Amino acid sequence: MSGLFATIAAADGVYDVDSAWERVRAFGGEDAECLRLSGAALGVARRPWQRTHDLAGHALIVRDGPLVVLTDATLYARRALLDRLEAAGERVAGSDPGYLIAAGWRAWGPRLVDHLIGDYAFVVWDADRVTLCAARDPMGSRPLFYTPLREGVGVASSSRALALLRGSEGDFNLRCLGAQVAGTLLAMGTDTAYSGVDHLRPGFRLLWENGTCRVERFWRPPEAPDRRPGSIDDAAAEFRDLLRRVVRDRMGTGANSVWMSGGWDSTAVFGAGSSALEVEPDAGASLRPVSIRYPEDDPGYEDPWITATAARWGTDVEWIESEEIPLLDALVQRAGRADEPPAHLYERWNVALARGSRRLGAHIALDGCGGDNLFQVSDVVMADELRRGRVDRAARIARARRSLGWRYFVRHALIPLVPSGVLRGLSSVSSVNVPLHYMELGRAHWVPDSFVRREGLRERDLAVLREMTGDSLAQSENMAFVMLPALAWGGSYMRGVLLEEGVEARSPLLDPRVIDFALRRPVADRVSEAETKMLLRMAVKGWVPDDVLAPRPYRTGTTSGYSTRQMRAAYPALLDRLFAEPLRVADLGIVDPGVLREAADEWRTGRGDHFRTELFNTMRVEFWLRGRDHG
Numbered sequence: 001m002s003g004l005f006a007t008i009a010a011a012d013g014v015y016d017v018d019s020a021w022e023r024v025r026a027f028g029g030e031d032a033e034c035l036r037l038s039g040a041a042l043g044v045a046r047r048p049w050q051r052t053h054d055l056a057g058h059a060l061i062v063r064d065g066p067l068v069v070l071t072d073a074t075l076y077a078r079r080a081l082l083d084r085l086e087a088a089g090e091r092v093a094g095s096d097p098g099y100l101i102a103a104g105w106r107a108w109g110p111r112l113v114d115h116l117i118g119d120y121a122f123v124v125w126d127a128d129r130v131t132l133c134a135a136r137d138p139m140g141s142r143p144l145f146y147t148p149l150r151e152g153v154g155v156a157s158s159s160r161a162l163a164l165l166r167g168s169e170g171d172f173n174l175r176c177l178g179a180q181v182a183g184t185l186l187a188m189g190t191d192t193a194y195s196g197v198d199h200l201r202p203g204f205r206l207l208w209e210n211g212t213c214r215v216e217r218f219w220r221p222p223e224a225p226d227r228r229p230g231s232i233d234d235a236a237a238e239f240r241d242l243l244r245r246v247v248r249d250r251m252g253t254g255a256n257s258v259w260m261s262g263g264w265d266s267t268a269v270f271g272a273g274s275s276a277l278e279v280e281p282d283a284g285a286s287l288r289p290v291s292i293r294y295p296e297d298d299p300g301y302e303d304p305w306i307t308a309t310a311a312r313w314g315t316d317v318e319w320i321e322s323e324e325i326p327l328l329d330a331l332v333q334r335a336g337r338a339d340e341p342p343a344h345l346y347e348r349w350n351v352a353l354a355r356g357s358r359r360l361g362a363h364i365a366l367d368g369c370g371g372d373n374l375f376q377v378s379d380v381v382m383a384d385e386l387r388r389g390r391v392d393r394a395a396r397i398a399r400a401r402r403s404l405g406w407r408y409f410v411r412h413a414l415i416p417l418v419p420s421g422v423l424r425g426l427s428s429v430s431s432v433n434v435p436l437h438y439m440e441l442g443r444a445h446w447v448p449d450s451f452v453r454r455e456g457l458r459e460r461d462l463a464v465l466r467e468m469t470g471d472s473l474a475q476s477e478n479m480a481f482v483m484l485p486a487l488a489w490g491g492s493y494m495r496g497v498l499l500e501e502g503v504e505a506r507s508p509l510l511d512p513r514v515i516d517f518a519l520r521r522p523v524a525d526r527v528s529e530a531e532t533k534m535l536l537r538m539a540v541k542g543w544v545p546d547d548v549l550a551p552r553p554y555r556t557g558t559t560s561g562y563s564t565r566q567m568r569a570a571y572p573a574l575l576d577r578l579f580a581e582p583l584r585v586a587d588l589g590i591v592d593p594g595v596l597r598e599a600a601d602e603w604r605t606g607r608g609d610h611f612r613t614e615l616f617n618t619m620r621v622e623f624w625l626r627g628r629d630h631g
Contacts (some may be wrong), residue, residue, distance in 0.1 A: 003028020138489025262302025
């Protein structure tokens with residue numbers, strides 16, 4: 001991704017623009033340009049390999065009359081966009097995303113986002129209107145942050161840059177850091193580790209006009225399925241064409257890769273892309289799978305399904321051995337140099353996939369992200385069935401899940417039906433933790449209750465969950481799975497890491513056209529009593545072998561075995577590092593150091609494996625804080 005930087009401030013001498021811009025340059029890449037205008041600074045930094053038509057485009061800053069456009073964008077469905085611009089009477093000066101966005105601004109103003117399909121963050125400065133507009137795509141694939149300034153606003157791809165701009169790099173947002181340590185992560189991506197610096201959330205735009213700033217949502221997924229959706233067979237045929245189109249949109253003119261497991265999502269993407277190249281051959285374009293090979297007795301093992309899918313299209317797999325991927329390698333150093341605490345446990349796992357793509361000569365990697373979000377739903381459908389009086393259907397699902405225990409049934413079938421006020425009352429008088437929402441996450445027990453209450457960590461997550469208001473619990477859940485800011489928080493962080501490896505990751509199943517199509521279909525297309533993802537599997541029949549698409553008696557492709565082994569190998573040294581210095585998270589009141597040490601000792605004895613992820617969350621924040629202390 002590119003580094004974007006824009007400040008509009010009448011009192012610009014108050015702010016450290018130079019330090020902020022240098023941080024954006026370090027974040028974005030070697031090729032950089034910054035304009036200093038009256039009361040404004042506008043800059044872009046980008047890696048040289050990104051400056052092609054398939055990626056970010058050749059131009060850094062686009063100047064088009066009174067407009068200055070900064071983009072971190074890859075736009076899709078360009079032909080349709082050009083047709084709409086032509087119909088609006090707009091001439092496009094070039095093919096780069098910045099020129100398309102400039103023409104869109106002239107045609108539609110802030111509503112240009114209604115016409116864009118892509119992975120993007122952008123800033124438009126209109127000197128004639130004295131207006132700045134910034135926006136982020138609905139999935140938040142590229143980061144963008146903002147901060148209020150005296151008589152102005154700052155926007156950047158780096159949160160730390162804006163903290164430097166304000167001169168408040170050491171003014172930490174304890175609520176955000178505490179949520180990361182505690183593991184109450186659903187609202188991550190709304191604010192940042194720095195006080196006064198916030199995320200521009202996915203599907204939002206910021207408008208600063210003549211001294212007034214407002215931030216508003218411009219996109220939501222469908223809140224209810226179509227009332228007359230048609231048959232699932234017709235829908236599968238329609239979706240087959242759509243999927244092939246959106247995958248082809250995201251492929252470049254040269255080498256392309258797919259990060260392919262043996263599940264149904266990434267194999268569907270690979271099948272759609274291979275079919276697209278078969279239907280419309282491109283002499284320069286190719287598509288190859290990159291896959292991780294797990295030991296045969298590991299729950300991640302999926303080699304037979306992966307090789308069968310690759311063989312269907314006559315290609316080989318670029319294999320990566322799971323045991324050669326050091327999951328927690330250089331965690332201390334990585335945390336110390338990051339803008340904020342590392343957001344992703346599987347950072348090195350994804351880096352290994354990126355390096356596999358580069359061995360194939362590919363800068364573009366497609367993935368299967370989005371399949372779980374859109375084409376299946378949890379057993380909250382039991383609560384929907386009970387609400388509709390269909391007790392027999394709920395009972396059949398419960399019987400199929402009886403091995404998961406009665407607590408699972410209570411959480412998914414009963415708690416979603418209990419009014420929030422009643423849950424709060426039970427929580428206040430109960431000696432056990434009563435979830436206030438069935439999707440609410442637990443928290444690390446070494447974060448004191450007093451801190452959780454003072455910083456409102458539960459309310460922070462619940463407020464975000466309650467923004468998802470579909471016509472059923474299942475629809476609300478699928479909306480959450482594409483709207484939760486935490487998904488973009490982790491995803492945009494990971495995409496930044498991958499760009500350092502020379503790879504741009506793209507997710508065809510999270511195209512807004514796919515989201516709109518999938519969530520207008522009935523919930524019954526997503527889940528039955530024993531099966532999931534029926535619509536997706538029907539749509540790709542023939543592209544993916546039948547034995548790969550068939551239901552499986554147990555879940556495959558899970559990384560739990562791999563991550564457990566890696567943590568057991570790395571944690572002893574990391575925990576020694578953790579306690580070798582005074583704990584900054586304790587100094588800030590986020591953790592009880594005695595309880596944390598007891599938990600670490602329990603893990604060392606083999607009895608605390610259930611909170612290994614919570615230990616990771618604590619270490620990444622602590623090591624990041626130490627990195628800030630040491631400069």
